[in-house]
Amino acid sequence: MPIHYPNGKPYQAKAQTAPAAVEYGGRGMTLEQALNQSNDYYLQTHQAVVYKKPTPIQIVKVDYPQRSQAVIKEAYFKTPSTTDYNGVYRGYYLDFEAKETKNKTSFPLKNFHPHQIRHFADCLGQSGVCFVVMRFVTLKRLFVYPASDLIDDWQAAQTTGRKSITLTKIKADGFELQPKLQPPIPYLHGVDWLIQTKVGISHE
Secondary structure, three states: OOEEOOOOOEOOOOOOOOOOOEEEOOEEEOHHHHHHHHHHHHHHOOOOEEEEOOOOEEEEEEEEEEOOEEEEEEEEEOOOOOOOEEEEEOOEEEEEEEEEEOOOOEEEHHHOOHHHHHHHHHHHHOOOEEEEEEEEOOOOEEEEEEHHHHHHHHHHHHHHOOOEEEHHHHHHHOEEEOOOOOOOOOHHHHHHHHHHHOOOOOOO
16 A cells, blocks of 8 residues: 655655564563553553554545455555654643664764654643653663753754763653563653653743
């Protein structure tokens, strides 16, 4: 099924190697799989309701080989996706992105896009709890990094030209997570820290 970008250009998937799996509680999972399983755990234990956002697609051509069967023949990505996950926890709106890098000393800002930065700023302006789950693949370290700091880093890079956030800064301004058996990524510990230290910080 051909899929197109909003400008009409055909989408072609790039050849990629499988995402590197990381051990969470002795089981190999990708970052997305571990977060999805964590969200399932939080839902089942009535701690939070968080889901991965679907990629918005507009269907433009459908064939019906049978009356009870529809086959999508052509579709377009409607708009750029914002962030990966959103939901609610203790009455707070959560909105976050999941990113990873093989770098050992810094996290590349190229992993983020201008529309994601704007989205974070808009959500922070409504007192949302916004952050990035950052994974350093080689170091096997995970952090919750506040969106407010990411926005500051992004804005500073426009003048300094800096292309990454140092691990030293992430350790100082973020919250390091310790993977567990259940949930594999206990990011709500980082959210509790954010609520205590960062809620109320917004960017106009």
